[in-house]
Amino acid sequence: MKAYQREFIEFALERQVLRFGEFTLKSGRTSPYFFNAGLFNTGKDLARLGRFYAAALMDSGIEFDLLFGPAYKGIPIATTTAVALCDHHDVDIPYCFNRKEAKTHGEGGSLVGSELKGKVMLVDDVITAGTAIRESMDIINAHNAQLAGVLIALDRQEKGKGELSAIQEVERDFGCQIVSIIKLADLISYLSEKPGMEAELASVSAYREQYGI
Template sequence: METYKQQFIEFMVASDALTFGEFVTKSGRQTPYFINSGNFADGPRISQLGEWYARAINDRIGSGCDNLYGPAYKGIPLAVTTAAALWNLFQHRVTYTFNRKEEKTHGEKGALVGHRYVGGEKVLIIEDVVTAGTSVRESLT
């Protein structure tokens, strides 16, 4: 296993975000581990998490995305902190967007917050855990 992957796992364990046991995912699958990104609940941890995500994105696709989409609810802080880290580490300016689970009928209205899509954007969906893609599919309908 690459060193950075081992370091990321150690970071998740130290943050009490990665736990081992018997868990059932939203899609009904059984899994021996659970990642609770809600445990990155302070500035240093969420900032560090954004840096891990930004480094992984930069290593895989460089500046090949224009927008980070974070499905409600746990994808929201991930998209925001990763957008900030992409700028701080690599001067890669990306927008972010997230959905509301309930469409707002007042104020700016609508189901999406952040960047308004105009077409042609390269969007990267950023989520805490993807097993069956249930949350992502739900947020796009």
């Protein structure tokens, strides 16, 4: 694990974005841990989060024209990443996001921000079973844009529909690269080095045995 990954895990634990307990996921699975990016909820946290995303994006070397943040939690992530790319990497990239329910008055429509076109970098918090990414792909395809890649904070490294991980399935189906700041494996190695986290390590490891890849 790299230093910035350990730093990111500590940031998420400190802000209780990363918590242990019993959580029902969108996929219906019951997980002993949960990553709630909505709890990066101050200006300082969001600015710091954006720096992690922007650095991971620059490191990935993937070329893209636009950031897309799927509603809802992808919206502040795309926004803060765009700001960090400008402030810390001198790169000015347009961004846009969707509404979960189309607006029927005023400017109307389902998209807000820059026009959805070109090579799109999708940014979100986590991928579990890949449903949210597939929903976003429908929007990207409907606008004749192309998916350049996906950037998330946490790759939960879980099985998708078959034996591949949800991420591997998305990479295969859409021919794109998925980049994450941390993976479940990083969290497990962090927990295994940390005194007093034995119970969390045991429950997360058991979950990985059941759903992990």
